[in-house]
Amino acid sequence: MVLVTGATGTVGGEVVRALPAWLPAGMGVRVMSRDPARAAAMFPGVEAVAGDYTHPPSLASALRGVRTAFLVTARFDGDGDDDAAFVAAARAAGVRRVVKLSAAAVLDDGADDLITRSQRAGEEVLRGCGLEWTLLRPRAFMSNFLSWAASVRRERTVRALYGSAPNACVDPRDIAEVAVRALTEEGHAGRAYTLTGPQAVTAVEKTRELGRLLGIPLRFEELTAAQARAALAGRFPPPLVEALLASAERQRAGAKAHVEDTVPALTGHPARSFHDWARDHIKAFTPAPDPAPTSSPGPSPASAPAGTGTRRPAP
Numbered sequence: 001m002v003l004v005t006g007a008t009g010t011v012g013g014e015v016v017r018a019l020p021a022w023l024p025a026g027m028g029v030r031v032m033s034r035d036p037a038r039a040a041a042m043f044p045g046v047e048a049v050a051g052d053y054t055h056p057p058s059l060a061s062a063l064r065g066v067r068t069a070f071l072v073t074a075r076f077d078g079d080g081d082d083d084a085a086f087v088a089a090a091r092a093a094g095v096r097r098v099v100k101l102s103a104a105a106v107l108d109d110g111a112d113d114l115i116t117r118s119q120r121a122g123e124e125v126l127r128g129c130g131l132e133w134t135l136l137r138p139r140a141f142m143s144n145f146l147s148w149a150a151s152v153r154r155e156r157t158v159r160a161l162y163g164s165a166p167n168a169c170v171d172p173r174d175i176a177e178v179a180v181r182a183l184t185e186e187g188h189a190g191r192a193y194t195l196t197g198p199q200a201v202t203a204v205e206k207t208r209e210l211g212r213l214l215g216i217p218l219r220f221e222e223l224t225a226a227q228a229r230a231a232l233a234g235r236f237p238p239p240l241v242e243a244l245l246a247s248a249e250r251q252r253a254g255a256k257a258h259v260e261d262t263v264p265a266l267t268g269h270p271a272r273s274f275h276d277w278a279r280d281h282i283k284a285f286t287p288a289p290d291p292a293p294t295s296s297p298g299p300s301p302a303s304a305p306a307g308t309g310t311r312r313p314a315p
Contacts, residue, residue: 001065002183003095005051005086006072007031007039010143011101014176015070015183016043022184032062053082059089066090068097068183073122076114076240080121087129097132097189099182101175104137104194105247108255113243123192134182135192139256140169142197142277145206149284152218156287158207159221161228161248166200166257171272174263181266193262198271200257209275213282 002019006012012031019029032051033039040048051062053073063069069090073082083100090098102119105111126133148158175195182188201209204220211218223231225245232241250256263271278285 003066003069063093071100076118083122083125099134113246115243132189134188138195152285160203162252163204165252168196168200
């Protein structure tokens with residue numbers, strides 16, 4: 001049995017979808033979730049079990065009969081407690097191999113935010129656990145940019161910090177393929193893989209590419225740090241807000257622009273580009289058709305609400 005944690009998330013879900021084609025006869029897939037009903041609905045035919053890193057009996061049950069496990073932890077507390085709880089249960093259950101989703105920022109000397117400290121602590125747990133381990137260190141997921149979809153659909157506008165700052169973001173499908181290989185193949189034990197896309201791309205360039213695929217002009221609106229903090233505060237607790245802002249500052253300084261060849265080296269195909277990812281998800285960004293014109297005049301430009309950032313068309 002292969003156990004996948006984080007299956008209702010972005011990368012975990014891609015791992016579950018990819019695994020069946022790689023498993024030998026007699027091996028199955030099990031997903032662990034705090035909401036197994038949701039996981040079961042997402043993956044019909046896959047065994048879904050309840051599990052919580054803070055509840056050791058649930059981990060013991062989820063890991064029964066498991067040979068390899070994909071580990072995703074997202075309770076960023078700086079000390080790796082969830083990783084330690086999972087590894088202790090895995091060791092007791094006789095698990096052979098754990099593949100952990102970490103982050104490329106662990107290698108950034110200037111990264112000392114809560115998220116990065118938590119990932120480093122989790123990596124240390126894996127390194128000393130006595131099991132076979134593999135660490136996956138991706139740059140930003142391309143799927144993160146689905147957060148732009150609503151403003152693109154409604155306003156034909158992308159809003160983001162630091163529009164000229166490059167990031168070698170990676171398609172979650174490529175992360176998942178590397179994960180599946182590490183879970184099912186030999187030769188990956190004790191390895192740490194930094195995963196990137198084929199080029200570093202800025203937010204302005206992503207906006208331009210989305211506009212090309214949609215066939216409409218899109219506008220890029222650069223947020224100030226204060227505006228970004230206010231927007232993030234509506235979604236995340238303060239420590240994570242500050243961690244995300246610190247991450248953006250490192251990106252502006254160029255820390256996330258380096259491209260690795262790990263994905264093509266391990267998978268045998270080029271890493272997917274932002275164009276590839278955006279083309280495959282373009283429906284999420286597609287605006288509704290303009291309403292049919294009426295005889296009554298619309299609002300004048302002067303009555304439209306003013307924007308909150310510095311606007312410029314995506315070149």
